[in-house]
Amino acid sequence: MIYEAKKYKIKDVWPETSDNFLFKIKTRINPQPGQFVEVSIPGIGEAPISGASYNKHELDLNVRVVGNVTNALINLKKGDKVHLRGPYGHGYPMGDFKGQDLILIGGGCGVAPLRGIIEFIDKHRMDYGEIHLFFGFRTPEDVLFKEEMDKWSSKYHLNLSVDKTEGSNPFNCPVGFVTEILKKAELPTHNSVIMICGPPIMMDKTIVILESKGFNDKQIWVSLERHMKCSNGKCGHCMVNGKYVCIDGPVFRYDEVKGIDE
Amino acid sequence: MGRFLKKEGHKDFLGRLKEHAELIAPVTRDLTRFEVIKDINDINLKGKNPFFPIKKYFLPNQENLLHIRKGLTKAVKEHSDKRIIFGARLCDINALSVLDKLFLNSDYPDQSYKQRRENTIIVGVNCITPPSEYCFCGSMDLKKESYDLLLHENENDYYIDVLTKKGEELVKYLPEEESDFPLPRTDKKLEEKNLELYFDNQYWENDSNLCVSCQRCTTLCPSCFCFDVHDSVNSATKNGERIRTIDSCHSKDFTQVAGGHVFRDTRLKRYRHRVLHKIQFFKEKFGRSMCTGCGRCIEYCHSKIDFVKTINENFT
Numbered sequence: 304m305i306y307e308a309k310k311y312k313i314k315d316v317w318p319e320t321s322d323n324f325l326f327k328i329k330t331r332i333n334p335q336p337g338q339f340v341e342v343s344i345p346g347i348g349e350a351p352i353s354g355a356s357y358n359k360h361e362l363d364l365n366v367r368v369v370g371n372v373t374n375a376l377i378n379l380k381k382g383d384k385v386h387l388r389g390p391y392g393h394g395y396p397m398g399d400f401k402g403q404d405l406i407l408i409g410g411g412c413g414v415a416p417l418r419g420i421i422e423f424i425d426k427h428r429m430d431y432g433e434i435h436l437f438f439g440f441r442t443p444e445d446v447l448f449k450e451e452m453d454k455w456s457s458k459y460h461l462n463l464s465v466d467k468t469e470g471s472n473p474f475n476c477p478v479g480f481v482t483e484i485l486k487k488a489e490l491p492t493h494n495s496v497i498m499i500c501g502p503p504i505m506m507d508k509t510i511v512i513l514e515s516k517g518f519n520d521k522q523i524w525v526s527l528e529r530h531m532k533c534s535n536g537k538c539g540h541c542m543v544n545g546k547y548v549c550i551d552g553p554v555f556r557y558d559e560v561k562g563i564d565e
Numbered sequence: 566m567g568r569f570l571k572k573e574g575h576k577d578f579l580g581r582l583k584e585h586a587e588l589i590a591p592v593t594r595d596l597t598r599f600e601v602i603k604d605i606n607d608i609n610l611k612g613k614n615p616f617f618p619i620k621k622y623f624l625p626n627q628e629n630l631l632h633i634r635k636g637l638t639k640a641v642k643e644h645s646d647k648r649i650i651f652g653a654r655l656c657d658i659n660a661l662s663v664l665d666k667l668f669l670n671s672d673y674p675d676q677s678y679k680q681r682r683e684n685t686i687i688v689g690v691n692c693i694t695p696p697s698e699y700c701f702c703g704s705m706d707l708k709k710e711s712y713d714l715l716l717h718e719n720e721n722d723y724y725i726d727v728l729t730k731k732g733e734e735l736v737k738y739l740p741e742e743e744s745d746f747p748l749p750r751t752d753k754k755l756e757e758k759n760l761e762l763y764f765d766n767q768y769w770e771n772d773s774n775l776c777v778s779c780q781r782c783t784t785l786c787p788s789c790f791c792f793d794v795h796d797s798v799n800s801a802t803k804n805g806e807r808i809r810t811i812d813s814c815h816s817k818d819f820t821q822v823a824g825g826h827v828f829r830d831t832r833l834k835r836y837r838h839r840v841l842h843k844i845q846f847f848k849e850k851f852g853r854s855m856c857t858g859c860g861r862c863i864e865y866c867h868s869k870i871d872f873v874k875t876i877n878e879n880f881t
Contacts, residue, residue, distance in 0.1 A: 306631060349794065530821065533794060544841075545845070545846025
């Protein structure tokens with residue numbers, strides 16, 4: 304039964320920011336980087352959420368409070384159960400990227416799926432070259448995975464930025480859009496792959512900068528956001544110009560979706 | 566191999582169908598529509614194609630997917646009785662081939678759809694003349710498929726094309742003879758064009774300015790299948806169902822994501838998307854057009870928006 308979801312125990316949950324919560328769920332559902340699961344509370348509904356980890360025994364989900372289901376999810380506590388089905392979709396083809404430098408660019412809660420890629424890279428470090436991370440958030444208070452930033456910064460080229468500060472800047476990071484930071488960065492344009500996840504406007508601006516730096520469309524991978532209702536290529540809600548984001552994506556090589564208008 | 570049915574044996578044939586299983590066929594009351602037949606004399610094959618297509622017998626407007634009890638879910642046991650749908654035309658029958666591509670997809674088969682397809686015998690009728698001036702199936706490459714039996718009316722008899730064993734069982738009392746029948750012809754035709762070249766054409770906007778988002782086109786289309794999934798529970802007991810309800814890509818919130826952003830936020834985008842999906846996108850993916858040319862979406866549109874005319878005459 305393609306709509307049947309199974310219940311799993313929440314091992315832990317904590318607020319990352321005022322409107323983002325990290326759930327650790329005991330499950331063997333292990334989305335490949337970029338894949339998503341349908342998370343549900345029976346009686347409230349389902350929401351598609353990307354995996355934010357790469358672990359065979361537990362799944363991390365970053366839940367941003369934006370709708371009915373996510374508002375209900377954050378009332379759950381350690382030991383409660385959630386229902387999951389999945390994983391769904393095509394993620395980033397990490398196997399094809401072996402031997403290349405990886406550049407991960409994320410904005411806001413778009414950083415969560417990229418965390419799954421980082422955990423994948425951690426487990427397969429020898430397969431990849433240099434790792435560049437560009438993570439932008441609105442303010443220092445909105446920075447996700449604060450605890451992990453030091454660890455990532457010691458292992459990889461981390462470029463953390465915030466759009467603005469309304470007081471202190473505990474990360475001592477540049478203030479400005481992630482695109483501005485990217486513009487100034489020196490990046491390996493050959494033998495490298497870029498993975499972007501963030502709001503549509505941030506992705507559009509990022510791609511313009513990358514193209515001006517000499518990257519070609521086949522090096523760039525984007526993750527599209529839609530509200531997948533069935534997640535098995537039927538209901539039509541996530542269709543973009545004939546492509547089902549739920550089964551053909553959500554990750555697409557940029558040349559496959561370049562210039563699509565609706 | 567087919568069979569021949571004398572015209573005087575017509576009622577006997579319908580009686581046998583009714584004996585075999587629940588019989589559903591077109592009946593004219595306020596409108597002509599498919600309904601369960603109590604008296605075979607009620608069946609009317611003349612005039613217009615039934616207002617509603619047969620898709621509702623395979624994808625009901627509302628359907629329970631999961632039972633929700635005490636915070637847990639349990640799959641709904643699929644159950645469908647055997648039935649015969651008599652009198653569907655090739656446009657509606659070919660629309661089942663379209664739905665099969667999605668709902669019988671081997672990676673993600675939909676069990677309730679599958680069971681209803683297996684439990685339903687389709688006895689179609691071929692159109693000798695188009696039942697409406699809006700029909701354009703003659704240009705939609707219809708196939709002789711997805712039915713069990715199909716009746717083609719000749720002057721003195723019916724030729725019954727037999728495609729399946731289930732169909733064969735129903736007509737084995739009739740004389741067997743090899744024959745053939747022509748597919749329906751229509752005056753109205755949709756010209757084949759690469760619509761990508763006309764994505765920014767002004768006429769999409771001209772047409773969509775007439776659209777009132779009433780969703781008649783998607784409701785009456787034999788192959789429109791978009792649906793929503795949501796939970797419906799009793800507020801006190803918290804027990805209820807996870808439900809699939811028919812939806813329409815013409816509704817504004819169809820592409821709304823959490824947070825409120827709507828991707829297809831104008832009627833232009835929604836109208837263009839539907840036509841492109843029907844004529845182009847589906848064909849690129851599955852090798853056949855999703856539209857089968859029944860013409861209902863044009864005939865019953867409040868504003869008589871005619872995408873066939875637009876494509877033929879204005880996309881040049």
